[in-house]
Amino acid sequence: MRAAELAAPPAPAVVEPATPPESRLVMPVQSFRSWNGSERRKPAAPRDWTTPWLKRLFVFGGGMALTAYGAWEMYHVVSVSRTTLLQYALLVLFTINFSWIALAFTSALLGFFGLLTGAGKAGRAESLQHRTVVVMPIYNESTARTFAALAAIRESVEATGLGEHFDYFIVSDTTNPDVWIAEERAFLALRERLGPDSRVYYRHRPKNHHRKAGNIADFVTRWGGHYEHMVVLDADSLMTGTCIVRLAAAMEADPDSGIIQSLPLIINRNTFFARLQQFAARVYGPVIATGLAMWSGRDGNYWGHNAIIRTRAFAEHCGLPDLKGKPPFGGHVLSHDFVEAALMRRAGWSVYMLPDLTGSYEESPPSLIDISVRDRRWAQGNLQHSRIIGAKGFVWSTRQHFATGIMGYVASPFWLMQLVVGILIVLQVNYARPEYFTQEFTLFPVWPRFDPERALNLFALTMAILLAPKFFGILLTLFHTRLRRACGGGIRLILSALLEILFSAFFAPIMMLIQSGSVFQILLGRDTGWNPQRRDDGSIPFKDIVRRHRMHTALGLLAGISAFMIATSLFAWMSPTIVGLVLAIPLSWASGQLALGLWLKRHKLLVTPEEGDPPAIATRANALQAEFAKAGYDDACGLTALHAEPQLRAAHEAMLPEGLNRRRGEIEPDRAVAQAKLVDAETVEEASIWLKPKERMVVLHDRALIGLLASLPPEKAEA
Template sequence: MAQTEADQRIIFARRAIFAVLCLGTMAWTLWLAILTLRPGGFGPLDLVALSLFAIILPWMVVGFWNAVIGFIILRFSPDPVAAVLPVAGSVRGNERITASTAILMCTRNEHPARIIRNLEPMLEGLHASGFADRFHLYVLSDTNDPEFAIGEEARFSELIATWRDRIAMTYRRRTVNTGFKAGNIRDFCERWGDHHELAVTLDADSFMPSDAILRLVRIMQLDPRIGILQGLIVGLPSTSLFARIFQFGMRLGMRSYTIGSAWWQSDCGPYWGHNAVLRLEPFIKHCQLPLLSDAGEEEQHILSHDQIEAVLMRAAGYHVRVVPQDDLGWEENPPTLLEFMRRDVRWCQGNMQYWRFVSQPGLKPVSRYQLVLAILMFIGSPAWVGLLALTTAALVLCDSPSTVIEPDAGKALLLWLLVMWFSPKIARALDILFSPRECRSFGGASRFVINLAIETIFSILLSPILWISHTIFLTGLLFNREIHWLGQVRDDHAVPFREALLRLWPQTIIGCGSLGLVAMSQPSALPYMLLLAAGPAVAVPLAVITSLPALGELAARIGVGRLPEETATPEDLLELALPAIKSANPAPLPTSV
């Protein structure tokens, strides 16, 4: 299935259109920003503000146009997945599975009972499909906690014994976490990689139903050009209030954004490290990660391996594709703001390593763009914090806001920024509201709109908290402060006020300080400053309140953050016996006699 010249011309045209749209939008938005800063003349501070604004702009503009294109495809294509991945439309679902496929479950200091709970429905489905002999489950442990290790080995030995005659399984534990997760998979490749054609990658919090695995494998069998096939990942129903609101927004934003990006990225798609299928031969040959080192420094392993592996696979001539549908796999999201921040700064550290690869010979132009955008995702945070500081200082020092900001242009710029900021969620929300069936799956139009409003306020509060967190971490990174790959706390738990204050006092000081100064000097500007500073000001109570298990349980019962899986639960998810699904569908009261 070689790519024809016509296919290449179509892909080039799409990328050219997307580039023109993005560059034109950025130029127009910068012009609007210049008009906004026009009062009082354009001085050095205005130039600094415009430069910071230019750093944050690409991420927002790309997200806007991905969302617009995704919305058009969702609304007007009879098969949105096939529109961006034509081979997916050729899968009937009854093709034989001929490829030997390894399923790689990567774990490190995790509770084995939770992993086994997620694995068994998948194993049962594979066995029922009649193709279990084509699959081999590998539990690849990097557990270094002796207490965890003892229980882990015992539980997985029981699992292997239980499934011995139905599906092949292997458990292996490394005592040293060399290379982090990428090193764990590389160790598998060196030991057993030549035994299999494909590998499905799973994280400890992943759940993939057997139907999803079979569908992705069938696509890989149909198109030998694909080296990595990524499935869309959504959040598992949760009883954490923080996770419920966050993953409701994630559910809205991901599909429109991913469909839009897949339309023009085409064969240079994303890889998120799990819930995906790898073609092992090219992966082993071309995707081994190099060690990082600077003069006089100790060699380092790459922390965020996935996108580097994707660009290396594409550089080797193989396609990296994504299947943007919502039922291919789930993951557990962090249950509290503090746990989310801990995972987020690990991603931040990993993405900052990408600058070493941007100029690497042999990479595709779109691959270089992906690396740059991944870096800008976090570099944009200090730019936002700088804009907050400059705006606060300008309002405190001026006689009137109109002497530093042109009111009409400023309001237009603010409205446009909000549209771009929320465009992926707006696009998907409109798509859902136009579909009565999908609306019902989210609990009905009224509940959906209320949840959309809650999530919008939540995002406005959360984003500046993360900007400050990234800025503090990136500043420490300049002085060689780094973090290590630690296990994630996945169970619901309350965050004590003292712990929240110890972690979030910088956000609190910045937010309260900014709002207090503006309230004293220019109170009329306070409503606008709330967009940037309200979240940091209330970071501590937000962390505490959204962690309370009782509130999470209540939210699940009344439908705050309701997901389609809580309205009509797929059979595979029913087998997980998730508390959130039980709370969303409580047992009926007994009838009195």
């Protein structure tokens, strides 16, 4: 595909519809307060519907046993003498935090044995019976990236020989007027390049009601009736044709499946922080995902993308209600994917993951600040689940998925409180006046005391459990000859793992404070926005880095000085946390550095198999992105492009929904201002300068104003 072929959509005699005829599905709003168990469908293949009770007993029973042992040891650590209130608080906080890592350990251990024995191999597909749609929701994204990805996915599916079973639908919630027009230009050019059998469609929503969940729901209710299944992507998703076909075949072969989730691997990352994440996801991720899939069974979870969904079942059971009250805990459901999986499972459809299914990819934020922005939104969505976890009819595994998501963010303030309580106890030991006269007879004064040997053993156990999932992933990679070589060889693999563990330890206290701040903000009622995610460049102005991390640095210095003044042992114990916080600014700066990431790549550190032997679809998507970028759609002014290209203007007007134009007699302030500016403007360039983004969106939604824009000359006539 040549860039020249994308430069300008041709002028067709008749504008081809951007979407197929609607085939509507009803999507009733579900209730979290009432549910009749008789409404749950009966399994079509009950013999295939097995619950992995032994695996769950291993994971949760083992996690509880480890937690009980850790709590017992901590009790003996703090109960050498009379136990104080602070020591009891430390015991409670330790038990909560220890239970979290103990459960992660037993689940990863199950996944480790599962991968050793080759559990859960996905089948292959040679034929399909039903139609599937690949849906890509986008929101103010680079058109070169998203349309190149979709084109590469379509090519890959066509190469399987089963392409006639698939359509492709881009559903846009874009709010930037220039990006909107860029999307339309890219869509028209791509469709023209692919020919009359492109089966590629595009729809833009006038208002991004309920965000991504509303975007998908709008598609399902309007066109879902055409398709038995839908593969939902994210804007940074890539899936091979083989992966998509195998997902569709798996769903056709299992009449009880409602959602089948793949395991996306992170690719195409080059900044330092993103490469750390990419390496960790590739080496440790399969162990964690396999363990989760094994104990979840058919009561699994959904991550919102790179999964296949039974369309009618989704429409019937996944209409999300608004929660009472205002955000952050009220309003629309923010993290909709967990809830949709819960509703599907409640209705009697299975939800499960195929972690060994290859060919599913995504990308990750390029820097620490970028991931913290995304994390803030995820924190609000997961804490909002505290209002949903008790919904009627949910199976207990579903509630466990909710609890895991909530604890993933609440753990940070718990860890912070444990550190604070530990400091206070050491302070009490060093500076509190001993109590000579207690209610019980004693010959010696009473100080708060600890069992140092037991405390050291418990610390070693905690660190071993915390790091074990990473160790399992490293072992499996070392055992696998091809993977070991693809990761740079055994020595480089171990060096990469040590590098990841070291810097994860440095980044951890920074993320602890960021997540704790997010949780406290949410509890105080502060809502998050919905900003498009940065995908590529990790560089952030240094002054912004200083502004974001100056309090973290100050807290690190304060904690370090205080700990050293209280006791050198406390300073040594807290040194990883202190170092991470004191170096927060340079660490955050380094996280987004492309040069550092590429230096590591050249020296084959933090290397993944997908870098040494890039997936064909990623290579093709990158090549197409470079070609698409040459068309210049992402850098162009939307109004100017619409004015200059009559065929684009005609296509744009044809894509506008009917009924958007105002009623006679109704005066909307933004429209009135936009119209006045268009009337006053002498050229389209002047109009482009004067119109604000919101006014531009009004113009682009109004056929009459578009006509007024088209009547303007491109430049002033010479006197």
